[in-house]
Amino acid sequence: MNFDINRIRADFPILHEKMRGGKSLVYFDNAASAQKPQSVIDAVCRFYSHDYANIHRGAYQLSERSTSEYENARAKVSKFFGAPENYCTVFTSGATESLNLVAQSWGWNNLKDGDEILLSEMEHHANIVPWQIAAQHTGAKVVTAKIRHDGSLDMDDFEKKLSSKTKIVSLAHASNVLGCVIDAAKVSKLTKAAGALLSLDCAQSAPHFLDGISQTGADFVSVSSHKIFGPTGSGALIAKREILDSMPPYRGGGDMIESVSWLGTTYRPAPERFEAGTPNITGAIGFGAAIDYIESLDRKAAEAHEKELLARLTDAMQSIKGLRIFGTAPNKVPVVSFSIDGIHPNDIAVMLDASGIAIRTGHHCAEPLMNTLGLQGTSRASLAFYNTIEEVDYFTKTLDHAVSILR
Numbered sequence: 001m002n003f004d005i006n007r008i009r010a011d012f013p014i015l016h017e018k019m020r021g022g023k024s025l026v027y028f029d030n031a032a033s034a035q036k037p038q039s040v041i042d043a044v045c046r047f048y049s050h051d052y053a054n055i056h057r058g059a060y061q062l063s064e065r066s067t068s069e070y071e072n073a074r075a076k077v078s079k080f081f082g083a084p085e086n087y088c089t090v091f092t093s094g095a096t097e098s099l100n101l102v103a104q105s106w107g108w109n110n111l112k113d114g115d116e117i118l119l120s121e122m123e124h125h126a127n128i129v130p131w132q133i134a135a136q137h138t139g140a141k142v143v144t145a146k147i148r149h150d151g152s153l154d155m156d157d158f159e160k161k162l163s164s165k166t167k168i169v170s171l172a173h174a175s176n177v178l179g180c181v182i183d184a185a186k187v188s189k190l191t192k193a194a195g196a197l198l199s200l201d202c203a204q205s206a207p208h209f210l211d212g213i214s215q216t217g218a219d220f221v222s223v224s225s226h227k228i229f230g231p232t233g234s235g236a237l238i239a240k241r242e243i244l245d246s247m248p249p250y251r252g253g254g255d256m257i258e259s260v261s262w263l264g265t266t267y268r269p270a271p272e273r274f275e276a277g278t279p280n281i282t283g284a285i286g287f288g289a290a291i292d293y294i295e296s297l298d299r300k301a302a303e304a305h306e307k308e309l310l311a312r313l314t315d316a317m318q319s320i321k322g323l324r325i326f327g328t329a330p331n332k333v334p335v336v337s338f339s340i341d342g343i344h345p346n347d348i349a350v351m352l353d354a355s356g357i358a359i360r361t362g363h364h365c366a367e368p369l370m371n372t373l374g375l376q377g378t379s380r381a382s383l384a385f386y387n388t389i390e391e392v393d394y395f396t397k398t399l400d401h402a403v404s405i406l407r
């Protein structure tokens with residue numbers, strides 16, 4: 001396989017950090033946030049050292065340089081996510097802001113009493129709460145499609161819930177708890193046939209290089225830079241330009257206006273209409289650098305490596321007595337949520353941490369899903385292409401040992 005894991009790991013300085021007791025770091029919390037390659041760290045440092053100024057408004061060379069880097073980063077994001085010509089990339093602070101932008105600017109102005117917003121049981125709070133707020137403002141109703149026992153979206157229930165009342169379908173492309181990936185093309189076809197718009201929360205699918213926008217046919221796509229190896233505080237909403245241009249501003253301020261007077265204000269088209277004030281310029285530059293890094297990889301090989309890691313982890317975990325994995329559908333990103341009979345998830349995390357292993361426990365910002373599963377929380381190991389087979393083996397051995405002590 002054309003995938004040199006040692007060379008790749010050398011690109012990520014933090015992976016060589018030692019944890020308490022001199023243990024090597026095993027970073028299995030990638031679904032929460034991914035680590036950064038040196039090239040992203042350098043890009044941020046270089047930008048601040050050589051090209052930094054505010055964008056768009058400065059009549060001097062440095063501002064031109066800064067503006068051009070910011071707009072280049074936008075072009076990289078559009079290309080990476082396979083945005084067709086008629087789509088536009090708006091920089092946001094992350095998937096949460098992107099989803100709020102859609103729910104407020106589109107939702108508050110297009111929904112009314114009797115309309116329905118179709119979500120699923122496996123959504124992250126970022127794709128629930130903005131819609132609940134939109135429902136409160138408009139009188140529309142939030143409806144949820146069920147998941148099956150294996151964690152996949154129940155397409156029969158989805159079709160049952162999709163109706164002429166549905167004005168927007170907003171779904172996680174991949175679940176941050178179950179790892180399960182929806183059949184976006186099928187969802188999109190059904191959604192379009194029902195006359196509704198499709199918003200995809202791609203926070204968890206983007207790090208695993210899943211389908212581009214043209215394959216999914218989504219009208220709105222929300223992503224976070226920090227989950228795909230870029231800086232925090234940056235992200236994007238990639239959406240159909242025609243829809244964005246029909247939406248009112250989400251926030252007011254500088255740079256988003258055509259003209260302002262005491263009689264009223266006119267707005268610029270997207271993307272500027274939705275980027276009021278000084279944006280996270282450096283975050284966008286780092287986001288672009290993260291995309292450059294990903295594009296330098298053999299993505300097919302990286303994907304195959306992740307699949308191998310997931311299969312090995314899932315297999316080995318099954319031999320631990322009393323362990324249950326949530327999300328067993330075949331189409332999954334490498335996210336494994338689990339519980340162990342009689343042991344609290346936090347106790348597991350503490351034991352693993354003592355061995356240098358970083359995992360996450362809790363409700364993973366998906367409390368309604370926890371209710372569906374009848375759980376308070378789970379432990380979650382989430383992998384990236386820079387993780388290794390040796391780390392997976394060390395994790396399962398340490399987990400097995402922790403379970404034997406905690407029982």
Ligand code: PLP
Pocket residue numbers: 031032093094095096097124126127172174175176201203204224226
């Ligand atoms: N959607 C999903 C599925 C997520 O997993 C997350 C974060 O974990 C978000 C949205 C929100 O992302 P952010 O906190 O980067 O805005």
